[in-house]
Amino acid sequence: MTSNVDRRLAELGFALPDAPRPLGAYRAAVQAGGLLFLSGQLPIKDGALRYKGRVGIELTLEEGRAAAELTALNALAQIRQFLGGFDRLRQIVRLEGHVASAPGFYEQPKVLDAASELLSRVLGERAGHARSAFAASHLPANAAIELIVTAEVE
Amino acid sequence: MTSNVDRRLAELGFALPDAPRPLGAYRAAVQAGGLLFLSGQLPIKDGALRYKGRVGIELTLEEGRAAAELTALNALAQIRQFLGGFDRLRQIVRLEGHVASAPGFYEQPKVLDAASELLSRVLGERAGHARSAFAASHLPANAAIELIVTAEVE
Amino acid sequence: MTSNVDRRLAELGFALPDAPRPLGAYRAAVQAGGLLFLSGQLPIKDGALRYKGRVGIELTLEEGRAAAELTALNALAQIRQFLGGFDRLRQIVRLEGHVASAPGFYEQPKVLDAASELLSRVLGERAGHARSAFAASHLPANAAIELIVTAEVE
Numbered sequence: 001m002t003s004n005v006d007r008r009l010a011e012l013g014f015a016l017p018d019a020p021r022p023l024g025a026y027r028a029a030v031q032a033g034g035l036l037f038l039s040g041q042l043p044i045k046d047g048a049l050r051y052k053g054r055v056g057i058e059l060t061l062e063e064g065r066a067a068a069e070l071t072a073l074n075a076l077a078q079i080r081q082f083l084g085g086f087d088r089l090r091q092i093v094r095l096e097g098h099v100a101s102a103p104g105f106y107e108q109p110k111v112l113d114a115a116s117e118l119l120s121r122v123l124g125e126r127a128g129h130a131r132s133a134f135a136a137s138h139l140p141a142n143a144a145i146e147l148i149v150t151a152e153v154e
Numbered sequence: 155m156t157s158n159v160d161r162r163l164a165e166l167g168f169a170l171p172d173a174p175r176p177l178g179a180y181r182a183a184v185q186a187g188g189l190l191f192l193s194g195q196l197p198i199k200d201g202a203l204r205y206k207g208r209v210g211i212e213l214t215l216e217e218g219r220a221a222a223e224l225t226a227l228n229a230l231a232q233i234r235q236f237l238g239g240f241d242r243l244r245q246i247v248r249l250e251g252h253v254a255s256a257p258g259f260y261e262q263p264k265v266l267d268a269a270s271e272l273l274s275r276v277l278g279e280r281a282g283h284a285r286s287a288f289a290a291s292h293l294p295a296n297a298a299i300e301l302i303v304t305a306e307v308e
Numbered sequence: 309m310t311s312n313v314d315r316r317l318a319e320l321g322f323a324l325p326d327a328p329r330p331l332g333a334y335r336a337a338v339q340a341g342g343l344l345f346l347s348g349q350l351p352i353k354d355g356a357l358r359y360k361g362r363v364g365i366e367l368t369l370e371e372g373r374a375a376a377e378l379t380a381l382n383a384l385a386q387i388r389q390f391l392g393g394f395d396r397l398r399q400i401v402r403l404e405g406h407v408a409s410a411p412g413f414y415e416q417p418k419v420l421d422a423a424s425e426l427l428s429r430v431l432g433e434r435a436g437h438a439r440s441a442f443a444a445s446h447l448p449a450n451a452a453i454e455l456i457v458t459a460e461v462e
Binding site: 022023024025026027028029030032033035037038039040098136137138139140141142146148 | 341342343398399401402403404409411412414415416417418420421424425428436437438439440441442443445458460
């Protein structure tokens with residue numbers, strides 16, 4: 001059965017990637033009470049890191065936004081894998097975004113808006129989320145972006 | 155009706171600023187169960203960023219502490235706006251503090267103490283909070299500090 | 309009475325250090341509902357910071373891993389101190405790891421695996437935890453690593 005979320009993703013031209021596997025000795029997601037904590041997501045597709053380097057040096061703002069979009073799709077893929085769909089997702093509660101950034105690049109919120117807007121278009125009111133943005137000098141595996149998502153689930 | 159918290163703020167010579175609006179496509183605060191998650195707060199007053207740059211270069215330790223105090227006031231303003239006052243605030247649970255820092259500046263806890271002490275003077279036992287401190291090479295909008303607050307609410 | 313966790317630690321040759329005291333005006337740990345939030349832990353033993361500097365410059369990968377292990381022990385010590393043992397610990401929910409890193413050092417997950425593996429060997433299934441890894445240019449007190457742990461408790 002296709003959920004509203006899957007249908008909405010298809011309408012927007014997105015295909016949900018396979019949920020990336022953890023890069024070490026931890027779990028992709030853990031539920032405690034009504035909260036689901038996801039591990040840090042990177043801009044990975046088909047097992048390969050698609051966006052490396054810093055926004056403002058190796059990457060443009062637009063590439064950073066594309067990286068944010070892909071990473072948000074991975075977060076959705078993790079939620080779907082953990083919950084077996086989106087019916088039990090009540091809302092995204094928190095989104096922390098770490099953007100690998102050139103010195104003097106201060107537009108992290110514009111990069112992260114690509115993730116927030118994707119969530120909003122796909123999930124509607126359930127996109128919710130308080131957000132915090134950070135500039136990283138670099139990130140694990142030289143990733144361009146890392147997103148940490150916390151969701152409320154039923 | 156003036157709450158104890160508002161009275162305490164006035165006694166200490168503080169006026170709670172208007173809660174800053176989100177800088178992008180997200181919400182200022184989201185509640186899930188008994189937890190209230192705030193978006194990252196910056197040292198903004200009357201819509202303008204008041205403290206820019208790094209502690210140890212563009213800013214002194216004392217300026218960093220003033221930035222931390224202002225940012226903590228913004229967190230309180232967000233809580234008041236979301237809850238319609240402070241009666242339903244049970245305690246501050248977690249405070250993450252990211253301080254834009256010169257290379258070789260390691261006194262982030264002293265900067266953040268200005269935020270923790272303000273919360274303690276205003277909220278008393280309800281100031282609670284576990285804390286984590288970080289040195290950022292820079293922050294969105296070139297802010298001097300960013301605080302992420304999680305609160306327990308009724 | 310010695311708990312299974314204490315026995316397991318002894319079998320592995322680890323002694324749980326005294327829980328380090330906060331470095332400022334905050335609490336070591338705060339519980340809200342079923343979640344226990346710990347303050348950021350550093351590689352401290354007997355009151356002294358044991359690992360300073362950046363992995364890839366002042367410290368080798370192996371030293372970074374030893375720092376991660378010590379810091380994970382401190383997190384366990386905080387949990388034991390707060391709960392009066394490990395019986396009420398249901399699982400580790402989230403582990404955030406910030407590794408002070410040389411420019412161009414991208415192996416933060418390998419450093420953090422030392423913490424995750426320790427938790428797993430000591431706590432078994434209760435080690436749980438979603439994880440996020442970050443590269444810091446530096447950390448408070450020039451610490452090599454900072455871990456932020458959130459646990460589910462009864």
